Amino acid sequence: MAVELWQQRLRQSITTVDELVQRFGIDPEPLREVTARYPLKITPGYFDLIGEIGDPIWRQCIPDVRELETGGYADPLAEAHYAPVPAIIHRYPDRVILLASNNCAGYCRFCTRKRKVGSSDHAVSFREQREGIDYIAGDSGIRDVILSGGDPLILPDTVLEDLLARIHAIPHVEIIRIGSRVPVTLPERITTSLCHILRKCAPLYLNTHFNHPLELTPDSVAACALLADQGIVLGNQTVLLRGVNDDVATMTELLRGLLKIRVRPYYLHQMDLVEGTAHFRTPLQTGLDIIRSLRGPVSGMACPHFVVDLPGGKGKAPLLPDGISYRDGKTLIITSNGKQVEYPDVTAG
Ligand SMILES: *Cc1c(COP(=O)(O)O)cnc(C)c1O
Ligand code: SF4
Numbered sequence: 001m002a003v004e005l006w007q008q009r010l011r012q013s014i015t016t017v018d019e020l021v022q023r024f025g026i027d028p029e030p031l032r033e034v035t036a037r038y039p040l041k042i043t044p045g046y047f048d049l050i051g052e053i054g055d056p057i058w059r060q061c062i063p064d065v066r067e068l069e070t071g072g073y074a075d076p077l078a079e080a081h082y083a084p085v086p087a088i089i090h091r092y093p094d095r096v097i098l099l100a101s102n103n104c105a106g107y108c109r110f111c112t113r114k115r116k117v118g119s120s121d122h123a124v125s126f127r128e129q130r131e132g133i134d135y136i137a138g139d140s141g142i143r144d145v146i147l148s149g150g151d152p153l154i155l156p157d158t159v160l161e162d163l164l165a166r167i168h169a170i171p172h173v174e175i176i177r178i179g180s181r182v183p184v185t186l187p188e189r190i191t192t193s194l195c196h197i198l199r200k201c202a203p204l205y206l207n208t209h210f211n212h213p214l215e216l217t218p219d220s221v222a223a224c225a226l227l228a229d230q231g232i233v234l235g236n237q238t239v240l241l242r243g244v245n246d247d248v249a250t251m252t253e254l255l256r257g258l259l260k261i262r263v264r265p266y267y268l269h270q271m272d273l274v275e276g277t278a279h280f281r282t283p284l285q286t287g288l289d290i291i292r293s294l295r296g297p298v299s300g301m302a303c304p305h306f307v308v309d310l311p312g313g314k315g316k317a318p319l320l321p322d323g324i325s326y327r328d329g330k331t332l333i334i335t336s337n338g339k340q341v342e343y344p345d346v347t348a349g
Helices: 005-011 017-024 029-037 044-048 056-061 126-137 157-168 192-199 218-229 248-260 284-294
Strands: 088-092 095-099 144-148 175-179 204-208 233-239 264-269 305-310 315-318 324-327 331-336 339-344
Touching (some): 017 029, 044 056, 088 126, 095 126, 126 157, 157 175, 157 192, 192 218, 218 233, 248 264, 248 284, 284 305
Parallel strands (some): 095 144, 144 175, 175 204, 204 233, 264 305
Antiparallel strands (some): 088 095, 324 331
């Protein structure tokens, strides 16, 4: 079978520290230990986005010695505990994550599944995937299947088409979601034939993963346009990252930019307590302050939910900067933008 353009690009990815030395002249030695533990992979397109050492693109994809610091959890969300079969994470009654692949177009240094991505020990076998599909077919309470990984769109068209068709054929599955960063890291992957495959499984939601306005390139914008034109509903999940997007101006530019290309911001994630990612983590207050600053100045359509995934598999909790309290049982005190406002609750009492 002919090798597609995106597959060629993927094969040209940067995977060694020596390639970083060639372009940036950095000292390779400290990084070798890091990549021995957590593999390095950057697509040529994403690599070209790096402007200078330490910039927001660099931080997301270039190994850092701080990844070797201990502390945090290998599996903070206790996903292993919620895996009835190896390819499934079933934490909420009506929806499951199906791990479609443990590979990605590139490896993000802050990844929550850092311990797994790109490691052959955690590859999802064909048999495990079939077991996962059987599990979904056997539980009529599951209405929402989220393909994740790794990155499901790294699979070749034929494999992906077969996988999606099997899930789509299960009568109680109402919607399919795909979580994928390829519109950002490998936009060439979004081809017309891929869109046709996705279209056949409507309603299908694709949540992508932009973290910084520099990632809104002509190629990634075109990839999103192609998907949206084909009727794929697009959302975005951003991870709040120290030194990358943890300020109001950057976040505002990102969120407005997404809305302009028909990608609806869905979640802003507090960095999970994953081992080897502490240098990316911001205090919870940072996220709360950003959300508070967005409300009002920025279109509500552009404002994501700020969520923290609670350790031990307790689930996602939305965090709001402000709250509500009662005065005399009838009047609500709503705190908004740091100010207390009275609101007559006419239905109370
Ligand atoms: C985040 C997550 C989901 C999806 O949650 P939504 O809030 O519906 O987007 C499902 N399963 C697991 C295990 C999750 O972590
Ligand atoms: S694309 Fe997603 S799963 Fe893959 S390394 Fe990045 S954050 Fe992790």
